[in-house]
Amino acid sequence: MKSSSSPTLQISYPGDRLWRDRQPSRYALKWRHNQLLVSLAKDDKQRYLPDLDDERSLAECLQHSPVRLVRIDPSLGETKLRLWADACWQAHKPVFLRLPSTSELPGKRNPLSWSLKRLFDWCMAAILLLVFSPVMLGLVLLIQRDSAGPIFSRQWRVGERGKLFRILKFRTTAEKEDGVVAIAPLARWMLKYNLDKLPQLFNVLRGEMSLVGPRPYNLHDAARIGPEGLRRLNALPGIAGDWLVQARANWRDLEALNYRDLEYLRSWSIWRDLKILPLTMIKVFSSFSAY
Numbered sequence: 001m002k003s004s005s006s007p008t009l010q011i012s013y014p015g016d017r018l019w020r021d022r023q024p025s026r027y028a029l030k031w032r033h034n035q036l037l038v039s040l041a042k043d044d045k046q047r048y049l050p051d052l053d054d055e056r057s058l059a060e061c062l063q064h065s066p067v068r069l070v071r072i073d074p075s076l077g078e079t080k081l082r083l084w085a086d087a088c089w090q091a092h093k094p095v096f097l098r099l100p101s102t103s104e105l106p107g108k109r110n111p112l113s114w115s116l117k118r119l120f121d122w123c124m125a126a127i128l129l130l131v132f133s134p135v136m137l138g139l140v141l142l143i144q145r146d147s148a149g150p151i152f153s154r155q156w157r158v159g160e161r162g163k164l165f166r167i168l169k170f171r172t173t174a175e176k177e178d179g180v181v182a183i184a185p186l187a188r189w190m191l192k193y194n195l196d197k198l199p200q201l202f203n204v205l206r207g208e209m210s211l212v213g214p215r216p217y218n219l220h221d222a223a224r225i226g227p228e229g230l231r232r233l234n235a236l237p238g239i240a241g242d243w244l245v246q247a248r249a250n251w252r253d254l255e256a257l258n259y260r261d262l263e264y265l266r267s268w269s270i271w272r273d274l275k276i277l278p279l280t281m282i283k284v285f286s287s288f289s290a291y
Contacts, residue, residue, distance in 0.1 A: 027040060028041045036067045038076070039073035040075060062091035069093060070096070074098070074225070078219045099162040104265050104266055105235060110268075116270060117270055121204050124211055125211065129205075139198075146184050146186045151170065152169065152170060153170070153171045154168060157237065158217045159208050160208075161234050162233055168199035169200070170198070172190055173187065201239075209236065210237070212273040212276050215244075216238075224254070232265070
């Protein structure tokens with residue numbers, strides 16, 4: 001095993017994550033089996049490398065390197081996680097969070113049932129895309145007429161084994177002349193009936209999501225979750241799940257969400273997923289608003 005280190009620096013200011021995220025950082029970089037492992041340093045004895053804090057320069061470095069994939073430590077914080085994720089995307093390098101392994105994943109305990117679930121996901125996603133294609137085409141035209149800007153919103157989420165992917169949604173915001181972000185009546189209507197999430201069926205077809213599974217964590221939550229909760233981020237996230245059919249007031253409690261997700265993973269079965277899907281549809285058609 002080959003490994004090497006680069007100049008590093010620890011920045012630690014308890015209780016002030018935002019300030020820390022905006023500071024120049026010196027990283028600990030290790031090469032291992034054509035993987036680049038990225039974390040913050042544990043000492044302040046090394047010099048600062050400015051290219052690692054500039055997205056374009058970092059992307060160019062990664063593009064011309066022999067690195068096949070990048071693994072980044074969640075403790076870098078939301079801002080730097082996004083910087084590295086965006087740079088890796090530009091350089092066409094897959095990027096993962098560095099997570100502890102876990103034996104609680106359904107795919108490890110029930111490989112045959114899990115394979116059937118993935119086949120079901122792919123088939124159902126393809127069918128639903130065909131069924132909803134007229135609705136999606138109509139929404140594309142309405143969004144274009146409603147305001148200028150891209151049709152889709154792409155946001156980073158944590159996928160299976162910590163792989164970062166860009167979740168797809170219909171855009172629900174628009175920029176005003178004074179820079180204020182506005183939500184148009186069309187966007188409110190889409191959010192009310194979860195129609196903004198229809199493009200996530202493409203994420204399912206690409207293998208990045210399941211129809212039913214734990215909540216897809218964003219970079220903000222991934223950076224602040226506790227060490228034990230990091231194990232849960234190995235799981236394949238879902239468009240629907242227990243977290244969606246419960247009261248939205250509980251979603252702000254990250255530990256409660258994580259506990260529910262872990263309970264779902266420990267007791268997972270195909271039959272449980274088949275029970276969750278109709279409950280989700282009931283919530284959607286009763287005007288329950290998703291995240």
